[in-house]
Amino acid sequence: MILYIHIPFCDHKCGYCTFNSYTDKHHLKSLYIQSLLQDIKATLRWWKIYHNGQNLDSIYIGGGTPNILDSRAYARIFECIYQFTSTPKEITIESNPNLLQKQWCKDLISFGINRISIGVQSFFDDTLVFLERKHTYKDIFKSIECARDFEHISIDLIYGTPFDSTQRLAEEIAYATSLPIDHLSAYSLTLEEGSSLHRRYHDIKPDMTKHNEYNEYGDSEYNNGEYVATLLREAGFMQYEVSNYARGYKSLHNLSYWRGDEYLGCGAGGFGRIKNVRYCGTHNIERYIQNPLYKHKEYLSIKDLDFERLFLGLRCEIGISTHNLNPKKVEILCSENKCMYLDHHSIRAKNFFLADEIALWLSS
Numbered sequence: 001m002i003l004y005i006h007i008p009f010c011d012h013k014c015g016y017c018t019f020n021s022y023t024d025k026h027h028l029k030s031l032y033i034q035s036l037l038q039d040i041k042a043t044l045r046w047w048k049i050y051h052n053g054q055n056l057d058s059i060y061i062g063g064g065t066p067n068i069l070d071s072r073a074y075a076r077i078f079e080c081i082y083q084f085t086s087t088p089k090e091i092t093i094e095s096n097p098n099l100l101q102k103q104w105c106k107d108l109i110s111f112g113i114n115r116i117s118i119g120v121q122s123f124f125d126d127t128l129v130f131l132e133r134k135h136t137y138k139d140i141f142k143s144i145e146c147a148r149d150f151e152h153i154s155i156d157l158i159y160g161t162p163f164d165s166t167q168r169l170a171e172e173i174a175y176a177t178s179l180p181i182d183h184l185s186a187y188s189l190t191l192e193e194g195s196s197l198h199r200r201y202h203d204i205k206p207d208m209t210k211h212n213e214y215n216e217y218g219d220s221e222y223n224n225g226e227y228v229a230t231l232l233r234e235a236g237f238m239q240y241e242v243s244n245y246a247r248g249y250k251s252l253h254n255l256s257y258w259r260g261d262e263y264l265g266c267g268a269g270g271f272g273r274i275k276n277v278r279y280c281g282t283h284n285i286e287r288y289i290q291n292p293l294y295k296h297k298e299y300l301s302i303k304d305l306d307f308e309r310l311f312l313g314l315r316c317e318i319g320i321s322t323h324n325l326n327p328k329k330v331e332i333l334c335s336e337n338k339c340m341y342l343d344h345h346s347i348r349a350k351n352f353f354l355a356d357e358i359a360l361w362l363s364s
């Protein structure tokens with residue numbers, strides 16, 4: 001079983017952000033932690049009974065900006081967690097480069113956290129300004145130095161900005177792969193029509209019609225993504241999901257999620273799923289603080305679950321079972337080299353960037 005914990009505070013809102021994060025609620029941090037502890041306790045107590053005393057395999061602390069909280073907050077969180085489980089194999093925490101401190105990293109390692117994911121996004125200051133990130137190129141290298149004692153370091157990158165060119169992407173990947181990291185996530189920028197980011201993209205690159213058309217049909221992501229994947233492969237990073245690359249270490253948490261395993265979620269807007277029930281804590285921080293045990297529940301049908309498994313499985317190396325698929329369609333995909341057999345009962349996409357297209361075709 002895996003556990004997700006959400007920390008919804010940020011010092012600044014990035015231009016592309018759609019996460020449940022707040023920049024004006026810092027005065028609520030200590031009340032939030034108190035409520036989060038109640039939530040974690042209730043969740044793990046219930047899970048211990050439900051799962052007959054098993055330990056957690058992985059914990060992921062995301063946000064928001066988890067490194068905006070003092071390490072003392074995490075001392076309390078892990079004191080609570082370790083009443084119910086021994087140290088999981090993987091504990092990841094997300095962080096922003098500008099706020100990362102050496103002592104904070106040391107403290108978190110002492111609580112058992114062995115993996116840090118740093119929101120680098122780009123090595124170019126003009127791209128970082130465009131994305132409305134708060135950090136600079138220099139902050140990235142300082143943050144990697146602070147984080148060097150974590151067993152595993154991952155970074156996030158964003159491509160598809162108006163500054164992208166073949167040369168620029170190659171330099172981004174060269175900087176990234178020169179760092180002492182064993183994992184990288186590369187995401188294509190999503191531009192919401194009418195957003196300020198969309199307007200600014202147009203100001204920098206007026207010839208954006210093509211970009212929009214490409215994004216709508218997936219081609220732009222495919223082209224840029226393919227190029228990024230090739231550069232990363234050449235640097236020893238293996239693509240194991242459409243946006244995720246490993247140089248020797250694949251995230252257990254990610255794999256568990258993509259396999260369709262159940263997961264627990266705590267915090268404001270933290271999602272979990274047990275059997276066919278997907279649940280989520282209240283997004284609004286004030287309301288979450290008042291009632292951290294309230295979970296909005298969504299009941300998924302078998303069809304919903306199968307559809308989700310199809311999309312998640314085809315986007316990564318895990319693949320999908322052919323059990324409920326049309327055998328003729330499976331044969332066509334394999335004969336046209338779009339998919340390959342993993343064994344007699346499962347296939348995987350050869351090109352993860354085409355996974356959504358394949359999943360839609362299979363389910364039509």
Ligand code: SF4
Nearest residue numbers: 010013014017021064
């Ligand atoms: S740091 Fe992350 S969560 Fe916070 S505003 Fe930026 S993208 Fe959103």
